Amino acid sequence: MEQLYDPNKIEEKWQKYWEEKETFKTDVWDFSKPKYYVLDMFPYPSGVGLHAGHPEGYTATDIVSRMKRMQGYNVLHPMGYDSFGLPAEQYAVSTGNHPNGFTEKNIESFSKQLKELGFDYDWSKMIATSDPKFYKWTQWIFKQLYLDGYAKYIDMPVNWCEELGTVLSNDEVIDGKSERGGYPVIRKNMKQWVINQPAFAEKLLEGLEEIDWPESTKDMQRHWIGKSEGVEVDLEIVGGGNFSIYTTCIETIYGITFMVLAPDGQIVKDLMPRIENKEEVEAYINETLKKNDMDRTELNKTKSGCILKGIYAINPVNGKEVPLFIGDFVLASYGTGAVMAVPSHDQRDFEYAMVHNIPMIQVIDGADVSEKAFEKGDYLGKGCKLMNSEEFTGLTVEEAKGAITEKLSKMGVARKSVNYHFREWIFARQRYWGEPVPVVYTENDEIHVLSDNELPLILPVLEDYKGKNGKAPLENATEWKQYEKDGVKGKRETSTMPGSAGSSWYFMRYIDPDNQEEFANQELLKHWLPVDLYIGGPEHAVGHLMYSRIWNRYLYDKGLSPVKEPFKKLVHQGMILGSNGIKMGKRFPEFVVNPSDIIRDYGADTLRLYEMFMGPLEVSKPWNQQGVEGARKFINRVWTFFTNEENITDDNKDSLTKVYHQTVKKVTSDFEQLGFNTAISQMMIFVNSVYKVGSCPREYAEGFIKMYSCICPHVGEEMWNVLGHNNTLANESWPTYDEDAIKEDTITIGVQVNGKVKGTVELSVDEENDSALAKAKEVPTVAKAIEGNAIVKEIYVKGKIINIVVK
Incomplete structure (x- = not known):
């Protein structure tokens, strides 16, 4: 009678074994092996516990960690908690608890759930950012x-x-x-x-070229840093006063028809006694103060503002007076708090000028100054020549940039400048x-x-x-x-640090969590950094990931971190959606999946296998209960075969040699590339093969179980035990494959007649030229195509193509 796998009996047994034997404890001082540091973005310890999305990324790092350990690496795979900050405090408040004490209970609950999933974390390295032993060094x-x-x-x-x-x-x-x-x-x-932060901008940009991160994340960081190269120009105010503007389009300076100042900036405050429409300006400033930066910039659709009546600035290139306006899209905290406005050649300025009925001056020939042109995006007139620009008329845009900058520099009112969007x-x-x-x-x-x-x-x-x-x-x-x-x-000081403080350097403390003399031993940091693989959500692209790069770079410059970049390879896992295809949450509670329920009903290995088989790791995927059932069936199928002693023999090696070595090669490669769904597919092919043959050589069975155990560790350990081993397989050697055993004996190639494919022929991989051509001519469709024609040339490119030329 078929004996089904019972997770209730097996999983707790092996979790207890791993904990008691300290199977996954890392000796960080063992430098005899190559190191591999694999890390998850640590969670907020919410009392709600794990949700369906947590196990996905955690299982991915667990699989890689287990494989690397069997490949002979000294693996560091720790876990901890981002337990300070707003999320922990808000959860405590919402549940009527005090953060102090309540957070520790949540950590205990969260740790229990993680252990139930069988992850190979070294719990002796656990940290929590709210632990004084940790935040002593955050403060330091x-x-x-x-x-x-x-x-x-x-x-x-x-x-x-x-x-x-x-x-x-x-x-x-x-x-x-x-x-x-x-x-x-x-x-x-x-x-x-x-x-x-801006002090690190250039170094952060340079560092992005050295790391294996998703290009989309790198681009988000580049955009957030927002480097631009331009010119800073000083302007005089009629009647006294001055300010500066920064521009990347100095060639359009003759097209200025107004300037815009930040409503809440010091320039406007200084000018207030001279402004003729003071009440209107003050009212607008008060409205601006109710908006945040996002509303004023990215979300600004109205181009609101008002003129500062009686106030004019002088354009230094031609001495013309231009009116000053205020607009909430200009921020006092960014740049100089003032911008020049060239509505003929800038979309934002164009829209503002249309709303406020401000004239325009076209200064680039061939640029269509119309709303239609802005929709098409060709209003900058790149490659065109200047017009209405005095002695610079006729120069190309590129030539004018340098010439106008040189003129203003000689006047002592301008200088080249690099600017960053980055703020404190x-x-x-x-x-x-x-x-x-x-x-x-x-x-x-x-x-x-x-x-x-x-x-x-x-x-x-x-x-x-x-x-x-x-x-x-x-x-x-x-x-x-x-x-x-x-x-x-x-x-x-009675303010506290933000939650991002501890998470900006926690990856260093895992290496030496009990050190009371320094935040981590320098020799250990030199050995273990950078983190080899870091997996976490893309929502941290310009928050945590930026902050941790800044802190690490600061410590590197100070000689306290051995690496310029903390995370060598970064991968973002996709989101696990509800079965309705929408993010799980309060809006659709009926579609929220509690992983504890899946563990209770199907076992942790089923949950792990299912989430890894759903699709590519980086892609968001909807939950499918039938898929869970299918994962459980596959586990039963594997369990039933490999725990039956009659199926494990020393026979039938030849019939399984090719598929076994193919499986070892593909699973190893796919695990390295985090292609877990395709690795599982190959494992299924192997299992189908052994069922078809009816038995499996012990060598192949043990090799398969080692690979399989990375995804389903509890089942893997128990099958290893059933095969007669009394120790854990966690430290066994990874299976190897023979390339010769994978080679195909025959290949199928196309046969062309006068360059057009007329059929295919199956040949030995070592087929000789004459034999290959003879077999090709025997293919009925080829024979018909060459019948009655004189053969001019015969070409056989070994293993690729045969071409017969006739006339």
Whole structure:
């Protein structure tokens, strides 16, 4: 009677074995083997636990990790938790719990679920960003950034919600109101901690050329950094004052018909006493302050603004006076806070001019200055010549760039400049659940940074951690925030670091998580970095992935990281959708799949096998319950055959030799390329073959089980045990293949007559020229084509084609 695989009996057994034997514990000091560091983007420890999407990426790294270990690598495959920050705090608030303590319970729950899936994590290396032993070093790295001038405390415009008493990020503001609660949000200047991202821009761009990442992700980072090369020009204001603009199209400077300033910038504030329509301008500024940067730039459709009556700037190339406007699409925090406007040759300027009835001057010949032209995108007139540009008329656009820049440079009002879209990384949150910033504001209004022996600065336990009356929650820690030591008196910083702080360097701490003397031993870092394979979602392309590159690059420049780039190869897994083809979530709860339910009903190996067989790893795929059933059936099919002693023999090697070696070659290659669905297909071909033959040589059975166990480790270990092995197969050697055994004995090639294919012929791979041609002529369709014709030439390209030329 067929004995079906029972996961309830087997999976817990092997999970217990792996834990007790510390099967996957990595000796990081063992340098005798080549290293392989494989990493998952660590999760937020939500009490909700795993969702169907989590196991996909985790299983992928697990498969590669298991294969590499069997190939003789010393594998580091750790897991931890991004347990500080907004997601953990919001979940605690929504469930009526306190983040302190509740987060630890969630970590325990999450770890239990991960262990139930049989992942080969080295749990002795586990970290959590909210653990003081970890965030001591987050604070230490921040301290170094501050001492080296990269972390700064500056006045800058922020999204401020008075009702919530905190700064909000751009994506937390919708139509001028807070996403949570719908409270009014305004833009105002506040003292904030920032990290100078632009200082790393050029190095980050260069680093993208050195890493194996998806091109789409690289392009997103390049766009986010936004490098441009142009000219910065100084302009005088009639009646006194000046400002600068930055442009990449200096050749169009004779076409300026107006300038636009940031409504909330210092230039407008300084001009306010001279503005004739002051009330109108102030009203517009107040409306602008209700919008976030996204609304003002990417989402700006109306091109709103107003003129500054009585205020004019002087175009330095011709001395003409041009009116000044304000428009919310210009940001005080980006560039110079002012832009030149050439509506004849810039779409944004054209649209603004149409709304405000501003004249245009065409300065590039052949550029159609019409709405239709802008739709076609040919309004820049590249390759055309200048017109209406005084002595530069007749020059090509390319020639004019250099000539006009040279003229303005000699006048002392312009210089070549490189600009970046990159802005400072706001590194302070008026929230509770985060790393305390290790600085004190002294009574003399100076910043005092804590000494190393005062770290970690522990986050105090607060019952009321929500903050009120516009104050950060840590303002309620009355005793904690007061500081006095060695003659220094003052008040601690009460903002905390963002959740992205700990995740910007956590991959280093896994290598040496218990080190109390440094964030990680330098010799270990040199051996283990960079991470060889990193798998995680594409939503982190310009957040976590950018921040971690910045922190790593800073530490590299300081001699504390051995590599310029932390992640050698990056892969984004696709999303697991509901069976309705839509992202699983609250909107369609009936389509949400809880992986714990699948494990309970089918076993962890079934879930792992199904998710790897759904399709290419990088592609989003809808859940299909029939597919789960099919995965379970395949596991039963494998289990039934390979646990039957009568099927395992030393016979029939010849009949399975080719398919076995083909399987080893393809599975090995596909695992390396993360093509798990095609690897499983090849395994199915092999299993069909052994069923057809009725038996399988022990060598082939054991080789297959090793490969299969990477996907279904519990079944694999049990079958290995049934075959007479008392140890785990995790450290066995990976099967090898013989290329000669895979070679085909015969090949099928096309036969052409006068260049047109007339048929095919099957030949031996070693077929001689005369024999090949003779067999080709015997093919009925070929024989008919050459019948009665004189053969002029016969060509046989071995293994590829036969061509017979007749007349």
